[in-house]
Amino acid sequence: MTRDTLADVLEEYALLLELKAENPFKVREFPLGEVTPLAAEILDLLRLHPEISQVAIGGSLRRAMETVHNLDFLVATKEPALVCEDFTTLPQVAAVIACGETKAAVRLTSGIQCDLRAVSNAQFPFALQYFTGSKEHNIALRALALQQGLSLNEYGLTATAGHADIHDERALYQALGLEFIPPELRENLGELAAAADRQLPRLLELSHLRGTFHNHTTASDGTNTLEEMADEAMDLGLQYLGIADHSKSLAIANGLDETRLLEQILSIRRLNSGYSHFRLFAGSEVDILKDGSLDFDDSTLAQLDYCVASVHQHFNLSEDDMTRRICRAMENEHVTMLGHLTGRLLNRRAGYAVNHAKVIDCAAATRTLIELNCNPWRLDMDWRWWRRARDLGVLCAINPDAHSTAGLHHLGLGVRLARKGWLRRQDVLNTRALAEVAAFFQTPKAER
Numbered sequence: 121m122t123r124d125t126l127a128d129v130l131e132e133y134a135l136l137l138e139l140k141a142e143n144p145f146k147v148r149e150f151p152l153g154e155v156t157p158l159a160a161e162i163l164d165l166l167r168l169h170p171e172i173s174q175v176a177i178g179g180s181l182r183r184a185m186e187t188v189h190n191l192d193f194l195v196a197t198k199e200p201a202l203v204c205e206d207f208t209t210l211p212q213v214a215a216v217i218a219c220g221e222t223k224a225a226v227r228l229t230s231g232i233q234c235d236l237r238a239v240s241n242a243q244f245p246f247a248l249q250y251f252t253g254s255k256e257h258n259i260a261l262r263a264l265a266l267q268q269g270l271s272l273n274e275y276g277l278t279a280t281a282g283h284a285d286i287h288d289e290r291a292l293y294q295a296l297g298l299e300f301i302p303p304e305l306r307e308n309l310g311e312l313a314a315a316a317d318r319q320l321p322r323l324l325e326l327s328h329l330r331g332t333f334h335n336h337t338t339a340s341d342g343t344n345t346l347e348e349m350a351d352e353a354m355d356l357g358l359q360y361l362g363i364a365d366h367s368k369s370l371a372i373a374n375g376l377d378e379t380r381l382l383e384q385i386l387s388i389r390r391l392n393s394g395y396s397h398f399r400l401f402a403g404s405e406v407d408i409l410k411d412g413s414l415d416f417d418d419s420t421l422a423q424l425d426y427c428v429a430s431v432h433q434h435f436n437l438s439e440d441d442m443t444r445r446i447c448r449a450m451e452n453e454h455v456t457m458l459g460h461l462t463g464r465l466l467n468r469r470a471g472y473a474v475n476h477a478k479v480i481d482c483a484a485a486t487r488t489l490i491e492l493n494c495n496p497w498r499l500d501m502d503w504r505w506w507r508r509a510r511d512l513g514v515l516c517a518i519n520p521d522a523h524s525t526a527g528l529h530h531l532g533l534g535v536r537l538a539r540k541g542w543l544r545r546q547d548v549l550n551t552r553a554l555a556e557v558a559a560f561f562q563t564p565k566a567e568r
Contacts, residue, residue: 149187149467150232153496153533156181158212158230159191165210171199174244178251184304184536186499187466190233192251200238207236243275245288250274256308257301264296264312272296304540309507323539326532328551333362333403334428334459334491334519335528339384340365341373343524346387346400352525354398359554362519363388364403364428367415376404378420385423399554401425401561405459410434412448414455421454425561428491428519430459431472439473446474447482453565457489457517460500468497476505484512487565489549492541494534495521506541516541516548 159177166175172195176182179192197203204224208216217225217233224236239247250258251274265272272278277286277295286292290300298315302323305311314320336342337349344352346363353361365384366375376384381404388402403426407415414421414429421427429449437445449455461479462471483490490509493500498521501509506516518534520527538548545551549560560568 149189150230151466151496152181152184152186152188152499152536153494153530155188155191155230155232156533158228158232162191162193162210162212162234166193166195166207169195169203169206171197171203173197173241176248178248179253182252182303183254183306184503184540186503186537188232190235191228193234193236194244194248194251195236195238196241196244197238198240203238204236239275245286245292246272246276247274249289249292252303252306254307257306257311260308260312261296264298268296270296302539304536305542321542321544324535324543324545324548324551326535328545328548329358329518329531329535330553331358331360331362331550331557332519332522332528332531333401333426333457333517333550334364334405334493335362335522336365336405337363339380340370340375341523346384346391348525349522349528350391350395350398350400352528356528356531359397360399360401360557362401362403362426364405364426366432367404367406369407369409369415370432375407375415378416381416381420382423399558401557403427403456405430406455407432408445408449410437410445412445414449414452418452418454421452424454425558426456427454428457428459429455431463435463435472437472439475442472443475443478446479450479450482450486450488455486455488456561456565457491458483459491459519460493460495460498460521461490462500462502464500465497466499471500476501477508480505480509480512480514483509483514487568489515489517492516492518492534492538493521494518494530494537495527496530496533499533499537503537503541506538506543510541510543510547516543518548518550 159181163175163177166172174196176194178194180188181191195203200222204219207224208219208226212228213226214229215227217227222238226234228234237251262272270277286295293300299318299320301311301315335349337346350361366373368375368377385402388400392399403424405428408429408431409415450458462474464471490501516538518531518538520530522528
């Protein structure tokens with residue numbers, strides 16, 4: 121391993137360790153996956169309040185943005201001042217920023233600001249749409265309302281009779297002649313036109329997933345054994361689980377050499393002989409070397425069920441060189457999917473320079489999948505590129521990059537980002553049943 125390579129790898133691991141120990145009050149952007157459980161806790165507490173009839177989360181979290189500045193809660197109540205005061209006494213609150221008759225703002229112990237808005241039941245659907253955003257979506261929606269002689273704001277839709285029965289967002293969008301637009305799509309990126317033409321995609325649901333592929337064990341740098349990862353996957357109701365431990369070049373992650381990899385393949389086969397309705401797939405997260413070649417030769421790769429090819433070193437290449445490097449790797453017959461396309465760590469490290477469009481084009485030409493890595497610090501490939509990939513026929517694999525059994529639970533986060541990228545069930549490989557995935561892996565890339 122060269123000095124530059126070692127520096128890249130050490131940087132990645134140091135950043136991951138720092139993310140776990142970071143003082144939260146220094147953070148101004150919060151990864152979606154880190155704050156979602158906290159938001160769910162607060163929602164549950166607000167639902168218990170006797171004076172609250174409706175409650176919802178809004179803002180960038182509801183739209184599944186990869187990072188959020190603050191949490192926005194909306195409640196319907198006849199006692200707004202009381203609810204606002206009680207909100208400031210929640211156990212998660214570290215400091216009160218403001219508290220008024222219909223609004224309150226606090227700083228939570230995690231460091232994130234949390235805002236509450238209290239409205240009436242009649243105002244609730246309009247306020248929820250408004251405070252969900254995005255700003256650009258709201259501006260376009262208000263312009264559409266004006267074209268129809270209406271006035272839309274956070275309090276209601278006015279100037280036309282017959283709209284008094286709007287009790288939820290679906291009815292609000294319908295009143296404007298639109299299909300209901302899921303919150304994840306509200307970025308003014310063509311969703312209003314699609315909704316007007318009844319052409320919105322039928323988005324992916326968590327219940328559609330049947331398994332996942334990019335996961336690690338104690339054989340490399342994971343904290344759970346092969347058996348423990350399989351047991352957790354079965355507890356989650358999955359039909360299959362792919363194991364893709366690191367390859368030999370990533371020595372700091374205890375990457376497997378050829379001998380250890382073949383031993384793991386045998387272990388997986390032995391375990392599979394004891395399963396009746398579940399299967400482990402034998403894979404590897406193979407390093408893409410600086411010149412685009414792979415960490416294992418073709419004869420070794422041919423013994424795997426699938427291969428995830430990823431960059432873990434030499435991050436400072438030019439955009440052209442990095443793009444060529446990645447595309448060369450995807451041209452290999454044995455590379456099933458590309459892992460964490462840019463190598464980014466949200467809030468801590470920008471992704472390395474790469475031409476997304478050319479990589480997606482290459483994936484389409486070589487029939488290579490692209491991973492949606494749903495580790496909370498990665499969420500890579502970025503949601504902004506998935507619609508292009510989908511339209512070119514590039515399949516997605518939603519992978520948690522799990523280094524523990526707990527990491528498997530991030531699949532739901534991946535589904536939210538896939539929805540934000542306009543992905544449907546048919547666009548994601550791991551929605552397919554076990555037999556279909558097994559057949560897919562056995563089919564040459566050119567015939568998929």
